[in-house]
Amino acid sequence: MNERRFTLLVMVLRFDDSATRAERVKKDRLAPIRKVFDLVVANCRSNYSPGPHLTVDEQLVPFRGRCSFKMYIPKKPAKYGIKVVLVCDSDSHYMFNGLAYLGKDTVKIPRGATLGEVYMSDLVSPFQPSGRRVTTDNFFATLPLTLSLLDKDMHLCGTIRQKSYIPKELMEKVLPPKDSVAVFIYEHNLTL
Template sequence: MDRKKCLDDTQIAALLQGLTDDSDLSDINSESGDEVFEDDVQSDVEDVEVEQSGEISNLCEDEQATYTDCHVSSKSRIRTFSVPKIRSKNKYCWSTSKGKDTGKVSAINIVQTARGPTRACKLLLEPLSCFNLFFTDAIILELVTWTNTEIGLNRKSNMTKATFGDTNIHEIRALIGILVLTAALKDNHLTTDEIFNSNFSGTRYCSTMSRDRFNFLIRCLRMDDKSLRPSLQIADRFMPVRKVWDMFIEQCKTSYTPGSHTTIDEQLLGFRGRCPFKMYIPNKPNKYGIKIVMICDSATKYMFNAIPYLGKSTNNHGIPLGEYFVK
C-alpha cells in the first residue's frame, strides 16, 4: 500500500473537526477501507496552509477545500471557536476571526491642506515683518492710547525729564521688542539693573532705551480704560487685557494653517505680580503664574489659540472644565 496516499473528503472533514485520536481515525479508515498510519496523518496535517481569510488550501496535490473559522496551533491540532473573542492569561483579548475592512476613509477625515503659514504670510521673510504681523498697528495704537492716559495720571509737576514723557508707536514697539528679546536670550529672569548693564548683558538693551525709561513704561503700560474696570471686571476678571488679547489671538489663528494632529494642554507662565487669578502649582518650574490653556500644532509647536484660566470665576456654562476648554 502507498503510504503517501492522500486523505479523502471524509477523512479531511474529520480532521477539521478535531478528530485526531486513533479511535476516530480507525472508524474513518474502516468505512473507507484504506489503512492510514499516524505518521501519514501528521504529514498530511502539516501540509495544511491556513490563510488569514479563513481559507485552507493545499491539503493534497489533487484536492483543495475551503473552510472557515479554524486555527492550526504549533502542535498541528485544528481548533474552532464559537465565540467571537477569547482572552489570554495576561488579560489580552484576541479575535477569533479576521476583522472586516473599513472601506474608504470618510471625506471629512481627510485633511486636504498642508500645515504651515498661510499664503499671505509665506511672503514675509524679514523678522520685522513677522513681528508686525502679530503686533499689528491696532494693537500698538491701543497700548499707546491707554499708556499715555496712565502716564498723565502718574506724572507729577516736577517730572520734566524725557524719562517721564508721553510715549509713541515706535517706543511701544521697542518696548515689546526688548521683552521678546529677553525671552529669546533667556534673560527674562535677570533684574533690570543686570539687563541694562552693558558689562553684563552687552549694549543690545541699553542702546534702545534707558533703564529708568524702561521701568517707567512698564509701570504705566495699560491696555484698557482704567475708569471702566469697577463695572466691567465683575463679569470678566480678564477684562483689563481682554481686547488686546483677542486681537493677538486672532492674528495667531489667521496667520497659520494647523495640521491634522494638534495638542491641547496647559502652560503656567511665571508671574509674581498682582493678579486676581494668579495660581500656585508647586510641581511646576515657576510655582506662581498665570495658567493658559492652549492648542498647538503637534509637529511645529505653533500656538494658534489660547484661553487663560480665570480660577473659580471661569464661566464654563455648567459643563466639566476640561470639556469646556476643548470645545
C-alpha cells in the same frame, strides 16, 4: 534702553481705559488685558493654518503681580503665574487658540461634564469637522468628549483617569512589573 526708561514705560503702559475697568472687571476678570489677549489669539488664528495633528495642554505663564486668578503650582519651574490652556500644532508648536484660566467659578460647566471637557470643546470648535487628531493629557480626555469629537469628525488620543466607564476587565488586569505588555479593548470605534 536703560532700567530707568524701562521702568517709566512699564508704569505708563496701559492696555485699556482705567475709567471703565472697575465695571468691566465685575463681568470679566481678564478685563485689563482682554482686548490685547483676544487680539493676539485672533492674529494667531488668521496667520496660520495648523496641520492634521493638534495638541491641547495647559501652560503656566510666569507672573508675580497682583491678580485674583494667579495660581501657585509648586512643581513648576515658575511657581506663580497665570494658567493658559492652548491648542498648538503638533509639528510646528505654533499656538493657534488659547483661553486664560480665570477660576473655576467663571466657567459654566454643564451637568455631568468636566472643566477639561468644556475647555477642549471651546478650543477645538474652529476645527470641526476637519478629521484632525487631538492629543492631550488626562485633564481633558474623557469618554463622552471622545464620542462627541467623533461625531464631529475629529479624533482624540490621550491618557485617561480611572472612571466608571472603563471596563472592569481592564481595571482588574495586573501586568507583571518591568514587562512591556499592552492591553487593548475595542468598542464603538474606540481603542482603550
